[in-house]
Amino acid sequence: MNLAALAIVAASLAAEGDCPIEKPVQVTMVAVQATRSGPPRTAQPEHGLVFGIRESGPKRRKEFSKDLEEIRPALEALDFDVFTKVNAGKAVADAGREVQLPINRDYTLFVTPLCKDREGRIRIKGRVEEKVLLRGNKKPVSRQALSFTSAIAPNKPLRLGGFRLGQGELIVVLSVDEYTPAPGPPPPTAPQAPQPSRHPAAR
Amino acid sequence: MNNEQLERRLECWFDGELGSDAEAVQAALSQSECQAYLAWLRELREHTRAVAARPAINDAQFPAFMAGIRNKLEAPPRRHAQLWALASLTAAALIVAVSLFLMFNGAGGNGTATVVEAVETQIDGATVNAYSSDDGSATVWVTEPDEEDAWVSDTQGEIW
Amino acid sequence: MNVPRDGALHPGPDLAPAAAGRDVPDAGDEQALVERARTGHDDAFEELVRRYRNDVFSLAYRYVHNREEAWDLSQDVFVKAHRSLRRFRGDAKFKTWLLRITANHSKDFLKKRRLDTVPYNDALEAPGAASVAGPDRAYEAQELGQLIQAALDTLSHKHRTAFVLREFEGLSYEEMAGVMGCSVGTVMSRLHHARRKLRNRLTRMGVAQGAHDE
Numbered sequence: 001m002n003l004a005a006l007a008i009v010a011a012s013l014a015a016e017g018d019c020p021i022e023k024p025v026q027v028t029m030v031a032v033q034a035t036r037s038g039p040p041r042t043a044q045p046e047h048g049l050v051f052g053i054r055e056s057g058p059k060r061r062k063e064f065s066k067d068l069e070e071i072r073p074a075l076e077a078l079d080f081d082v083f084t085k086v087n088a089g090k091a092v093a094d095a096g097r098e099v100q101l102p103i104n105r106d107y108t109l110f111v112t113p114l115c116k117d118r119e120g121r122i123r124i125k126g127r128v129e130e131k132v133l134l135r136g137n138k139k140p141v142s143r144q145a146l147s148f149t150s151a152i153a154p155n156k157p158l159r160l161g162g163f164r165l166g167q168g169e170l171i172v173v174l175s176v177d178e179y180t181p182a183p184g185p186p187p188p189t190a191p192q193a194p195q196p197s198r199h200p201a202a203r
Numbered sequence: 204m205n206n207e208q209l210e211r212r213l214e215c216w217f218d219g220e221l222g223s224d225a226e227a228v229q230a231a232l233s234q235s236e237c238q239a240y241l242a243w244l245r246e247l248r249e250h251t252r253a254v255a256a257r258p259a260i261n262d263a264q265f266p267a268f269m270a271g272i273r274n275k276l277e278a279p280p281r282r283h284a285q286l287w288a289l290a291s292l293t294a295a296a297l298i299v300a301v302s303l304f305l306m307f308n309g310a311g312g313n314g315t316a317t318v319v320e321a322v323e324t325q326i327d328g329a330t331v332n333a334y335s336s337d338d339g340s341a342t343v344w345v346t347e348p349d350e351e352d353a354w355v356s357d358t359q360g361e362i363w
Numbered sequence: 364m365n366v367p368r369d370g371a372l373h374p375g376p377d378l379a380p381a382a383a384g385r386d387v388p389d390a391g392d393e394q395a396l397v398e399r400a401r402t403g404h405d406d407a408f409e410e411l412v413r414r415y416r417n418d419v420f421s422l423a424y425r426y427v428h429n430r431e432e433a434w435d436l437s438q439d440v441f442v443k444a445h446r447s448l449r450r451f452r453g454d455a456k457f458k459t460w461l462l463r464i465t466a467n468h469s470k471d472f473l474k475k476r477r478l479d480t481v482p483y484n485d486a487l488e489a490p491g492a493a494s495v496a497g498p499d500r501a502y503e504a505q506e507l508g509q510l511i512q513a514a515l516d517t518l519s520h521k522h523r524t525a526f527v528l529r530e531f532e533g534l535s536y537e538e539m540a541g542v543m544g545c546s547v548g549t550v551m552s553r554l555h556h557a558r559r560k561l562r563n564r565l566t567r568m569g570v571a572q573g574a575h576d577e
Contacts, residue, residue, distance in 0.1 A: 073338075119315040143325050145324060147325075148333075149319075149320040150318065153316055153317045156339040156341070158317055158341050159342040160342075161343070161345070162344045162345035162347065211552075215551065220536050247558060247561060247565075251511055253511060254512055254531075257531065258430060259421070260417060268437070271438045272441045276446075328544055328545050
């Protein structure tokens with residue numbers, strides 16, 4: 001349609017992408033199992049907003065496991081009633097290096113920091129790999145449940161959700177910040193070379 | 204071959220989808236259970252014809268239908284295409300100018316939101332959507348198909 | 364139950380009337396039309412809308428049972444198609460691609476409306492409902508149609524889609540696989556499950572007699 005306009009916008013975006021990350025990036029992940037204690041709400045969502053993100057009408061009391069208080073604001077808007085922590089993890093990586101954050105024996109999160117834009121957002125690419133046992137196979141196979149690219153702003157986490165987990169769904173709350181070393185030995189950094197995915201043995 | 208496999212094969216034959224394998228089911232067709240199952244399939248098909256006739260947008264309604272599509276596309280008449288291109292170019296330049304202004308004035312940060320640039324899934328039949336929230340966070344949601352499809356769709360061999 | 368007495372077994376009655384007698388656009392002509400639409404020729408896009416409006420409208424209607432909503436949904440489908448024309452690779456029929464958009468868009472629409480499945484109306488299963496028919500099960504066509512529709516509405520989206528595409532739209536298994544974005548094996552599985560569930564529902568309604576008691 002407007003190639004010239006597109007070129008201008010693309011150039012501006014590229015200019016932002018060229019801004020390197022000077023410091024390593026810390027990736028923080030909290031994985032949560034979310035379930036509903038009753039049927040979905042019947043109230044109509046606001047126009048343009050999607051089921052599971054906004055609620056209207058009478059509210060049901062939500063329950064959060066005690067170790068989720070810190071990310072509770074990131075979960076409250078979701079259309080679930082019970083939130084249980086599954087796992088949490090942190091990893092530090094330089095730009096272009098991939099880190100792996102195991103969620104549970106079926107799901108693993110991979111994140112690669114890319115760059116930092118002018119608004120202070122850290123651009124990352126990531127994926128969630130899932131192990132699934134398919135009919136005809138004796139061992140689980142790994143498939144990419146989700147791949148994404150996102151620019152994550154400070155204190156504005158990214159939620160990844162909808163993955164099947166038991167009777168509920170898996171939600172991953174992801175945040176990234178420039179790494180500031182605390183006194184003492186640093187947490188593990190990403191390996192220099194890409195490593196094959198490490199999956200637990202088949203059930 | 205168990206009951207379910209036999210029923211599926213019968214349905215394929217009933218739907219005219221077995222092709223050259225049709226002769227292979229002739230032996231099974233003589234069984235009373237198969238005959239009864241086929242009779243049920245015929246009955247179901249005839250029952251479904253009782254449902255309302257296929258709704259349609261007739262020729263007289265088509266112009267209004269098409270007009271609604273155009274309105275939703277917000278597409279200008281072709282004769283204004285060049286003007287639209289100029290307006291878009293101007294808007295893009297304005298975006299860049301504002302961005303540069305904000306950059307050199309140190310703005311941004313508090314009012315910046317997390318954005319999702321691309322999403323994809325390899326799960327057969329799943330859909331992925333991305334949403335932004337008023338608080339500046341963002342959500343990516345995968346809607347997976349039911350488990351039975353995950354089993355069947357990746358079957359390597361025959362399902363019989 | 365009507366079992367042929369001559370022992371000869373014949374495939375099912377002809378597919379849904381919708382499948383018969385429809386003009387099938389020439390493949391080459393359609394390809395040229397799509398290409399022209401992709402490059403911005405509005406008249407080509409309008410022709411595509413003209414050709415396939417009822418395929419889209421009919422399928423959308425099967426989900427929402429409301430002409431006005433089906434109308435809006437169908438327009439949305441063509442808007443999406445117009446905006447996605449560049450991504451249409453031409454490795455599937457244009458109609459298949461359109462119906463796929465329709466099924467997905469309808470699903471999203473129903474999900475937002477919290478009407479992904481309609482709660483089964485137990486009143487339809489009450490003895491009163493079945494006894495109206497009498498022992499020879501001679502239902503009025505309209506009442507039967509409503510019962511069929513009620514049973515269809517209890518199916519999940521994927522099973523209802525499979526049944527609708529086959530029995531109302533007359534698509535082949537391969538075409539259905541293209542619309543639903545799955546393998547032919549999955550199509551067969553979903554269709555089988557849909558028919559089985561419908562049989563159970565309709566049997567409990569007294570509309571049909573099940574071949575196997577479950």
